[in-house]
Amino acid sequence: MAVRDTGAEQLIKDTAKQIFFAEGKRNATTQDIADAAGVTRTLVNYYFRSKDILFKQVFDEAMLDMRNKFDAVLAADLPFRKKLEGFIDMFYAEVTAFPYKESFMITEINSHDFDIDKKEISPALRIFIKDIQLEMEKGTIKKMRPANFMLNLFSLLAYPLITRPLFKKLFELSDIEFERLLHDRKKMILEMLLC
Amino acid sequence: MAVRDTGAEQLIKDTAKQIFFAEGKRNATTQDIADAAGVTRTLVNYYFRSKDILFKQVFDEAMLDMRNKFDAVLAADLPFRKKLEGFIDMFYAEVTAFPYKESFMITEINSHDFDIDKKEISPALRIFIKDIQLEMEKGTIKKMRPANFMLNLFSLLAYPLITRPLFKKLFELSDIEFERLLHDRKKMILEMLLC
């Protein structure tokens, strides 16, 4: 009697995640995913009924995953500056593991049927927004809507990563040079946000 | 003697541009484009041989178009601050006309066979880099690699636009509230970059 493996479902999702986010193969077919996972194409369908469902599940999991990581950092019991530093480090680590995830999400976010099912603002985010307002009162950061502070943070972090190929060409940079550039940014972003 | 019509080719490209960049229909088929342009599908093929070629041509034209607009602003004979303001205005105008163009380009840029055929850094960009270095010396902007200054500029401008749906959800903002937020950013971006 065979041992129930049962890991197939998660294996397929992980493989899809890898293909989409790490390898950047946006148009991978179910066949491609099945092949990479070492299962038959129909098994993919057995578990997920349709490609769209697999798609959505992988996407949602990735979103949730990222949100959990965000929350962990944002709700941590640390001084504001440390939180920011932790956030930046976490973000860069994510991008190193899944270089295409940002770009992929951008696409999804802009697709016509984008709809994440969330009820309310995450508690961690609520805490962080409080932090931001406090810092503004203390004068360590400029006065602005908290949403704009968040937008600035994300912008300065994420945008260079998703347009990396373009800017490499534009400024004639090697991979190493671009890495150096990114490295410089960490301190710089802190300064821009906190000055 | 009738004038040769011949506008069909450009018409098809313009229609494709509209569909891709203004309506965000990334997966539009040749049929969709033909229908929207009021021509038969095979005519599309007559001019462009294949969908990929149409795709590439439209993309390249859009890139060139944008670069020309950049160059016009960056090389203008204006004080640095005015240039920045002009750039920001131009960028927002572009995005208003073609809301999905950024997102579309992100995707292409990250696709595996991305390769723009450029020989050297654009003269206008070279001028602007000079401007940046001059401003640094004057102390009106912080010292950093010029490339990082450009990255900051683009990041703060573009990222909120391409992640708009997500942040609207995240902060529970209406369209009007988000517009207000964007409006605030113009002044704020100038301050962040120039402080």
Add this chain to the structure above:
Amino acid sequence: MAVRDTGAEQLIKDTAKQIFFAEGKRNATTQDIADAAGVTRTLVNYYFRSKDILFKQVFDEAMLDMRNKFDAVLAADLPFRKKLEGFIDMFYAEVTAFPYKESFMITEINSHDFDIDKKEISPALRIFIKDIQLEMEKGTIKKMRPANFMLNLFSLLAYPLITRPLFKKLFELSDIEFERLLHDRKKMILEMLLC
């Protein structure tokens, strides 16, 4: 428990063989073949991925098939003359069943990417070449390269069959008259080769 049908793949190949070789419909489409086999066109594609692959498989099978029949006759333990007679009979039988096979193969052979994957001369052919050399030494056949003897054999057998329509016209022969002509050839060919 029902028996797996699974005969579909072979059925499609056999049908294609029939259409190409027996009916001479060189330009049959996948649809034609699917219709004749009583399956849907996409099933043809399911098994063979592309028309070319089906094409190649059918062709290769036909080649192998014929080679096996050749080998059986050429390697048989019979006196040389009997072998020749057997070969001629076999050849005519083949042609009766698949009148267009020869012509089809001529075309393929002359196509630009013709390449059968054979490693070495078939053992049966090697035996037959030995036979030929022996007969030459015995003086029952004229001295010549064995390859030329083979060429003569095939020429005299096959050529009239593949140019049948032309010669029928040229000599104003009815089908029956042409059959008579072919019938006479059997003895004549033996005489020409063995004299």
Add this chain to the structure above:
Amino acid sequence: MAVRDTGAEQLIKDTAKQIFFAEGKRNATTQDIADAAGVTRTLVNYYFRSKDILFKQVFDEAMLDMRNKFDAVLAADLPFRKKLEGFIDMFYAEVTAFPYKESFMITEINSHDFDIDKKEISPALRIFIKDIQLEMEKGTIKKMRPANFMLNLFSLLAYPLITRPLFKKLFELSDIEFERLLHDRKKMILEMLLC
């Protein structure tokens, strides 16, 4: 005022002949032919209305051409053996110039709507048949139907040429070796036919 060229029609036919018979590109499109002839595709259509008509005209011309060459040799005032030699030489010369012509004709001949419009047996052929019968009476060639003598002649000449790629593989022959083989055949064919 431009010089009337007018050679375009013949140029197209000659180009088609070249492509079909010399290069063996059976499936060349009108575009291919137009390109090779240095004219636009629509010009091909202007002259020939349809691809089939061009096809047929080229084919018919090639047939007529060959028949004229046959006739010239067969009706010449020469001894029988000389005629045969002349015929063989002429045939080989033709094949050298247009290696794929034979194979192409085989295909056409076997196509379902093959129909050359001839009224009667060519006078030259009639003369040659007389010759054959005379030689039979003289005992220089074996007794058989004249049609079979002709079939033998053509078979031994043409078949090795149209199956050349196959036999090269089968007997592991280089191009040079195959040429040598063909060279030997000239004398051998005469012997086989005349013994």
Add this chain to the structure above:
DNA sequence: TATGAATGAGGTTTCATTCAT
């Protein structure tokens, strides 16, 4: 749980042909 067989829908491309100048 897992799979091979089969299908349908939709997309792309090729090509000969016709139109209008």
Add this chain to the structure above:
DNA sequence: CATGAATGAAACCTCATTCAT
């Protein structure tokens, strides 16, 4: 005599999905 533009028909191919074990 010559051509660029446009069209129609048909072929081909890919893919997600369903069926029947």
